[in-house]
Amino acid sequence: MIVADTNLVAYLMIRSDHTPAAEAVLRRDSDWAAPVLWRSEFRSVLALYLRRGQLGFSDAIQYLEQAEALLRGNEHHVPSVPVLDLARTSGCSAYDCEFVYLARAMALPLVTSDARVLHAFPDVAVSLTGFAP
Numbered sequence: 001m002i003v004a005d006t007n008l009v010a011y012l013m014i015r016s017d018h019t020p021a022a023e024a025v026l027r028r029d030s031d032w033a034a035p036v037l038w039r040s041e042f043r044s045v046l047a048l049y050l051r052r053g054q055l056g057f058s059d060a061i062q063y064l065e066q067a068e069a070l071l072r073g074n075e076h077h078v079p080s081v082p083v084l085d086l087a088r089t090s091g092c093s094a095y096d097c098e099f100v101y102l103a104r105a106m107a108l109p110l111v112t113s114d115a116r117v118l119h120a121f122p123d124v125a126v127s128l129t130g131f132a133p
Contacts, residue, residue, distance in 0.1 A: 001031040001074075003103040005096070005112040006041035008128060009034070009070070013063040014049065018113065021128050025111055028131065033074040033106065035098040042067055078102055090120040100124060 002025070009032075011022035026032075046064060049055035055063075078101045086097035096117050103110035103124040112118060113128040 001033055001106070001108055002029050002131070003099055003106065003108050003110040003124075004032040004034055004038075004071075005099050005110065005114065005117075006034070006038050006045065007113055008032075008111055009038060009042055009067050010045045011113075011128070012070075013067050014045070014055070018128065025128065025131055031074070032071055033076060033102065033108065034071055035078045035102050036075050037095060037098050038071065038075070039068070041095065076102055076106075078105070092116055092120050 004025075007018075008022055008025065011018035012026060042064065046055065046060040050057065050060055078098050083094055083097045083101050086092070086100055087094040090097065090100075092100070096114060099110050099112070100117065100121050102108075108124075109126040109131065110117070110121070110124045111126050111128055111131045114125075118125045118127055
């Protein structure tokens with residue numbers, strides 16, 4: 001099992017240069033977890049693609065449903081105080097620190113392409129390209 005950040009989910013669902021690496025992560029480990037926040041972040045990604053005309057509404061709904069199915073049963077609420085403390089000490093966003101907290105609490109790698117998170121949390125953050133074989 002891994003903790004997947006929202007970008008990893010988006011790379012898997014929405015075709016891009018990062019999709020092959022996201023697919024490789026899924027092949028290596030198909031059991032993904034995330035804080036509940038991932039839903040709001042992913043909806044924001046989809047909304048951006050919709051506004052830019054890069055995605056049709058029916059495709060966005062399909063991607064949302066596929067992503068929700070992928071993470072069903074592995075969405076977790078995280079406590080606010082330790083997340084805020086991680087954000088305070090790392091300089092990363094509280095959003096990112098939700099994923100970090102969850103990875104630490106579950107003793108799992110956090111697979112991400114976020115350079116700031118990779119730098120600030122080398123104990124749990126693993127590069128998307130480094131995780132995928």
